[in-house]
Amino acid sequence: xxxxxxxxALTQSVESDAVFESAAExxxxxxxxxxxKIISSLCNAEKNVGQLLAEIxxxxxxxxxxxxxxxxxxxxxxxxxxxxxxxxxTDERVAMxxxxxxxxxxxxxxxxxxx
Numbered sequence: 001x002x003x004x005x006x007x008x009a010l011t012q013s014v015e016s017d018a019v020f021e022s023a024a025e026x027x028x029x030x031x032x033x034x035x036x037k038i039i040s041s042l043c044n045a046e047k048n049v050g051q052l053l054a055e056i057x058x059x060x061x062x063x064x065x066x067x068x069x070x071x072x073x074x075x076x077x078x079x080x081x082x083x084x085x086x087x088x089x090t091d092e093r094v095a096m097x098x099x100x101x102x103x104x105x106x107x108x109x110x111x112x113x114x115x
Contacts, residue, residue, distance in 0.1 A: 026094060029073050030101075034058060034066045039089065039098045042076060046088040 030036055037056045041047060047055075049063055056063065067087055070076040077090040089095045 025073070026097065029070065029075060030094065030098060032066065034062065035070060036098055036102065038063070038066055038070065038087075039075065039095055040102065042087055042089050043095050043099060046086045048084045048086050050084075052087070 030039070034056070038052060041052055041055050049060065049067070052067075053060060053063055067076065067078075071078060071087075073091075075089070075091045075094045076087045078085050078087050080086075
C-alpha cells in the first residue's frame, strides 16, 4: 500500500525546501573569506573601493569581482558620487550572520590560545 502525502504536508515540505535553498544560497555567498571581510568592513560604514582596499589586502580586480557578486545577490547596494562608487550593506540578516559566526569563532580561538 502506497503512503499518501496530505496537501498540507506537501506544502510544508515545499516551503521548508525553499527555506533550505535560501539558506544554502546565503552560505554560498559567505563561503569566500574575501566576501566575509568585505561584509565585515561594510558593517561599520559605507565605503568606496579605495577605502575597502586600504583595509583588505587584495587586488582591485579581485575586490571588484567579490563586490559584484555581493551586489548581484542583493547583499550590498551601491551609489555613485562623482567618479566614486560607495558600497553599503543592504541585507542586514547576512551582516548579522557574518558578525555572529565570526565573533563566535574569534572567541573560541581566544579560549584555545589562553588555555
